[in-house]
Amino acid sequence: MFCTEVVVQMAKTVINVANMSKSFGKIQAVRGLSFSVESGSCFGFLGPNGAGKTTAMKIIYGKCTRDKNPGSRMDIYGYDPVTNELAIKYLSGVVQQENNLDDELNVIQNLMIYSGFYNMPVKDAKERIEYLLDFLELSEKAKSKIKDLSGGMKRRLVIARALLNSPRLLILDEPTTGLDPQVRHLIWDKIRQLQKKETTVLLTTHYMEEAFQLCDRLIIMHKGEKIMEGRPENLVKENIEPYVLEVRDAESATQIHPEKLSNRIRADHAPDVMRYYCSEIDLLKDLAATHLKAGNYLIRQTNLEDVFLKATGRQLNDRQ
Amino acid sequence: MIDSKTLQYPPLRRRLYSVWYRHMRVYTRNLLSNGFPPFVEPFIFLVGVGLGLGKYITEPMGGVRYIEFLGAGLLVTTAMFTSAFECSFGTFIRLEFEKVYDGMLAAPITVNNLIVGEMIWAGSKGLFFSFAVLCILSAFKIVALPYGLLAPLVGFLTGVMFAALSLLVTSFVKTINHFNFYFTGFISPIFFFSGVVFPIENLPGPVRPIAEIVPLTHSVRLVRSVCMNNYKPVLLLDLLYIAIFILVVGYFAIRRLKKRLVN
Numbered sequence: 001m002f003c004t005e006v007v008v009q010m011a012k013t014v015i016n017v018a019n020m021s022k023s024f025g026k027i028q029a030v031r032g033l034s035f036s037v038e039s040g041s042c043f044g045f046l047g048p049n050g051a052g053k054t055t056a057m058k059i060i061y062g063k064c065t066r067d068k069n070p071g072s073r074m075d076i077y078g079y080d081p082v083t084n085e086l087a088i089k090y091l092s093g094v095v096q097q098e099n100n101l102d103d104e105l106n107v108i109q110n111l112m113i114y115s116g117f118y119n120m121p122v123k124d125a126k127e128r129i130e131y132l133l134d135f136l137e138l139s140e141k142a143k144s145k146i147k148d149l150s151g152g153m154k155r156r157l158v159i160a161r162a163l164l165n166s167p168r169l170l171i172l173d174e175p176t177t178g179l180d181p182q183v184r185h186l187i188w189d190k191i192r193q194l195q196k197k198e199t200t201v202l203l204t205t206h207y208m209e210e211a212f213q214l215c216d217r218l219i220i221m222h223k224g225e226k227i228m229e230g231r232p233e234n235l236v237k238e239n240i241e242p243y244v245l246e247v248r249d250a251e252s253a254t255q256i257h258p259e260k261l262s263n264r265i266r267a268d269h270a271p272d273v274m275r276y277y278c279s280e281i282d283l284l285k286d287l288a289a290t291h292l293k294a295g296n297y298l299i300r301q302t303n304l305e306d307v308f309l310k311a312t313g314r315q316l317n318d319r320q
Numbered sequence: 321m322i323d324s325k326t327l328q329y330p331p332l333r334r335r336l337y338s339v340w341y342r343h344m345r346v347y348t349r350n351l352l353s354n355g356f357p358p359f360v361e362p363f364i365f366l367v368g369v370g371l372g373l374g375k376y377i378t379e380p381m382g383g384v385r386y387i388e389f390l391g392a393g394l395l396v397t398t399a400m401f402t403s404a405f406e407c408s409f410g411t412f413i414r415l416e417f418e419k420v421y422d423g424m425l426a427a428p429i430t431v432n433n434l435i436v437g438e439m440i441w442a443g444s445k446g447l448f449f450s451f452a453v454l455c456i457l458s459a460f461k462i463v464a465l466p467y468g469l470l471a472p473l474v475g476f477l478t479g480v481m482f483a484a485l486s487l488l489v490t491s492f493v494k495t496i497n498h499f500n501f502y503f504t505g506f507i508s509p510i511f512f513f514s515g516v517v518f519p520i521e522n523l524p525g526p527v528r529p530i531a532e533i534v535p536l537t538h539s540v541r542l543v544r545s546v547c548m549n550n551y552k553p554v555l556l557l558d559l560l561y562i563a564i565f566i567l568v569v570g571y572f573a574i575r576r577l578k579k580r581l582v583n
Contacts, residue, residue, distance in 0.1 A: 024583065061426055064583055086428045090329035094426035100419040104346045113345060116338040117427035119330035161423075 014039045014169070014200055015060075016075040021067045022055050022224075029055040030066075031224040037217075042191065042201040044211045044218030044232075046308065052224040053204035054097060057173050060202070061094050077168065090118070092169040093162030097177070099154045101161075103146045107138065110146065111161055118165040125164075132160040136190060152183035159187065163194075170194060172203045176210060188213055208304040222312040232304055239307045241266065241277040245284040246298045248273050255291040262287075268309070275309075277302065329428040339429065339437025340444065347445070358402075358452035362394050366460060382519050382544070391462040392471075392547040393516030395453050396539040399446030399475035400482050404507050406442045407486035408499045415490070421581060431578045439483040439570060446479020447472045467549040474546060477562050478539040484570035485535065491576035515540045538562055 015037035022030040030052040037043040045053040058064035060076060062085035074080050079087045102110050108129060115125035133139045136156040141149060149157065155175065162170060172191070176184040191201060191214055205211050211218050212232045220228040220235075228235060247253045253274040261267060261276075262283060268275040278284050281299065288297050330338070347354055369387055377386040414420040424434060450472040457463040463471070489502050513527075514520070514536035523531055531537050538558035545551050 062582070063422070063425060085430060086329045089426065089428040092426075096419075096422055096426065098419050098422070100423035102342075102346060102420065103418070104349045109345065109349075113338075113342045114423075114427060116341055117330070117335075117424070117429060119328075119334050119338075162426075 012039045013037065014077050015043075015202075016073070017060075018073040019069065019071045020056065020059060020074065021069060021072065022052075022059060022064060023067055028224050030059070033221075033224075033226055035219055035226070035229065037200060037202065039200055040195060040198040041216040042195055042203060042214050044215030045202070045204040045221055046206070046208070046211045046218050046304075047204075047221035048206060048312075050223075051221040053221055054173055055224075056221075057094075057171050057202065057204060061089060061092055061171060088169075090165065091167060092171055093165065093167035094171045095155075095158050095162045095173060095175055097173045099158050101146045101154060101157060105146070106142075107133070107144050107146070107149070107157060108142050110157065111164060114161050114164055120165070128164060128166075129160075132163055135163075136160045137186065152179050152186075155179060155183070156187070159190070168198075168200060170199050170201045172201060174204055174206070176205070176207065184210070208308065212304050220308055220311055227311045228307070235307050236302060236304055240302045240310055241279045242302055243278055243281045243284055244300060244302050244306060245276040245278075245288055246273055246300070247276075247292065247296065248298075249296045252292050252296040256287065270309075275306075277306070332433070335429050335433040336437045336440060339424070339434055340441045342424070343438070343441040344444070358398065358449045359456060362391075362398065362453040362456045365394065366391060366456065366462070370460075384548070388462050388547070389519075390517060391453075391457045391460075392544050393540055395450050395457070395471045395543045395547070396474060396478045396536065397511055397516055398449040398453050399478040400507070400510070400536055400539070402445045402449045403442040403479035403482040404486045404503070406445055407438065407483040408490055408493075408502060409496065411438065411487060411490050412493060412496055412499070415580070416496075425581060431581050432574055434581070435487060435574045435577055436570075438487065439480050439566075442483030442486075443476045443480035446482075447476040450475025450478075463547050464549075468547055470546045471543055474539055474543045477542075477566075478536070480566050481535050481539070481562055481569075484566050484573050487573035487577060488569055491573060491580060510534055510536045513537075515544075535562070535565055 013036045015035075017036065018034045020030060020033045021028065033052070033056060035043070045051075045056060047053050055064055059066045060074075060081060062081045065082065066072060066074070074082075076088050077091055081088055102113065105113065111129045111132070112122075112125060115122075115129070120128065130139075133142055136159060138153060138156055138160065141153060146154065146157075159172075159175065170191075175191075176187055179187070188210070191203075195201060201214070203210075203214060215232055217229065217231055218235070219226045228239065230238070247256075250272075256274075256276075258267060262278075264278055264280065265283060265287065266277040268277065276284060276287060284299050288299065366387065369390055374387055380386075381389040421434060425431065429437075454463065454468055454471050458465050458468060486502070489499075493499060511517070513523070513531050514534045515531065516536070520528060520531040520537060538561045541558050542555060542562075545555055
C-alpha cells in the first residue's frame with residue numbers, strides 16, 4: 001500500500017509552508033504551521049473539528065488569506081497564494097467540505113460549466129467528462145438531476161469536478177465524512193489510483209482509519225497547532241505503547257486501584273472509559289484477569305486514535 | 321517551479337465570460353418559466369392602462385400620449401427590477417445557502433472576476449427584459465422601430481447600475497429578510513419618483529433635486545430620448561452619472577463582498 005520506492009524516486013518537494021498563521025479576530029485558527037509535501041504523496045491533516053485543518057487548506061487555495069508576519073512563507077508549486085492565486089487554482093482541484101453543486105443543472109451540465117472556468121475546449125471537456133464519470137462510476141447518472149443523486153454520488157461528482165483540469169494538486173477537505181463504508185472505500189481506491197499518476201494529495205480528515213489508509217505522511221493538529229508529524233505507522237510505533245486495555249464500565253474500573261498498578265502500565269482517564277497502556281500484553285492480561293470480569297474489558301493493539309488521544313488529551317469524535 | 325508555458329490560466333475576458341455563462345446556463349435551464357413573464361408583464365400593464373387608466377388621462381404627458389409616456393419608462397423599470405432581484409436575493413442565496421460561490425472560487429477565478437461577471441450578467445438580464453418590453457411596445461405601435469432598438473442598451477446600463485447597488489446592499493445583509501427594507505424603502509419609491517409614471521418636472525421644487533439623485537431618473541431620461549429619437553447634450557450628463565455610479569458603487573460592492581468571500 002505504501003510504495004516507499006516511488007516516494008524515494010521522486011522526492012521532490014512541491015509544497016513548502018513555513019510559519020503560516022491565521023487569526024479571526026481574537027481566535028487564532030492556525031498558529032505557526034510549517035510543513036512540506038513531496039510530489040505524488042498524500043499528506044494528511046488530522047484533527048478534531050476546529051483544529052484549523054480547513055483553514056489551512058483554504059489558505060493554500062486562496063479562499064483565506066494568511067496573517068502577514070515576516071517569517072511566513074508559502075511555496076505551492078513555485079507560487080505564493082497571495083501573489084499567484086490564479087496559478088495555484090489552475091493547477092489544483094479542490095473538494096470542499098460542503099457539496100456545492102448547481103442543483104438546477106444535471107450531472108454533465110455541472111461539469112461542463114466548470115470546464116469553462118478552466119478554458120477547456122468543448123470537445124476536450126466532453127471527453128474528459130466521459131472519462132471522469134466512468135472513473136468515478138457515475139456514467140449511468142450522466143443526465144440525472146442533482147437532487148436525485150445520493151450523498152455518495154454527489155460527493156463523487158464533486159471529486160470529478162475537482163479532477164476536470166487534471167490537477168497536479170488535489171485538495172480534499174473531509175472527502176468521506178458522512179458516507180457509507182462502500183463509498184468510502186471506493187473513494188479511497190480512486191485517491192490511490194490518482195497518486196500513482198503523480199497527483200499530490202492534501203487530505204483533511206477526522207477519521208483515523210482514513211488517515212492511516214491513505215496518508216504517506218500526516219500531521220496531527222490541535223487548536224491550530226501542529227502537535228505531531230510523521231508516517232502514520234511510525235507515529236503509532238514511536239509515540240505509544242503497542243497494547244491497551246480498555247474498560248468501558250465505570251464500576252469495574254474502580255476495582256483497579258491506581259497505586260497498585262505496575263509502573264510499566266500507564267493509565268489514562270477519560271470521562272467514559274479507562275485505558276491502560278503497556279508494551280507487554282501479558283501484564284495487561286494479568287491485570288484484567290485479577291480485577292475485571294470477562295466481557296467488561298477489551299485488550300487490543302494501539303492505533304492512531306490512541307496516539308491522538310495521548311497527544312491532545314481529548315477524545316476524538318464526530319461531534320467536535 | 322513549473323514551466324510558465326504549461327500553466328496558462330484563462331485570460332480575464334474568458335474568466336468573466338465563464339462566470340456570465342454559468343448564470344446564463346442556470347437561467348435558461350427553465351427557459352419557459354423564466355423567459356415568458358418578461359413578455360407577459362408589460363402586456364398586462366399596457367392593456368390595463370390602455371383599457372382603464374388611460375381613459376382618465378387625456379392630457380398629453382411630456383408631449384406624448386400617456387401610454388407612450390408610461391411605456392418608455394417600463395423599458396428601464398423592468399431592467400431595474402430584474403437586476404435588483406438577481407443581485408440581492410439571487411446573490412444572497414448563491415452566497416449563503418447554495419454556497420455556489422465557494423465552488424466557483426476554487427476554480428481559477430478571483431473574487432473581482434466573480435462579482436464583475438455577476439454585474440455583467442445582471443446587465444444582460446436587464447437588456448433581455450428591456451428587449452421583451454420593446455417587443456410588446458412595438459407590437460402595439462407605442463414605440464417606433466428601428467430607433468427604439470437602442471432601448472435595450474439603456475436596459476443593460478440600468479441593469480449594471482442596479483447590480484452594483486444591490487450587491488453593495490447584499491454585502492451588508494445578514495438575513496435574507498433584510499432585503500424587504502431595500503425593496504420597500506428604496507426600489508419601490510424609485511418607481512414613482514424617477515419620471516416613469518409622471519414627469520419629475522411636476523414635482524414640487526424642493527423635492528426635485530432628490531429625483532435627480534435617484535439613479536433610475538437618468539435611465540428614464542435616456543430611454544425617453546431613444547423612444548422619441550430626440551437627443552440633447554444634457555444626456556451626456558446622464559451617461560456620466562451612470563458611468564460614475566457604476567464605478568464608485570461597484571468598487572465598494574466588490575471591496576465589501578471580498579471580505580465576505582475571502583476571509
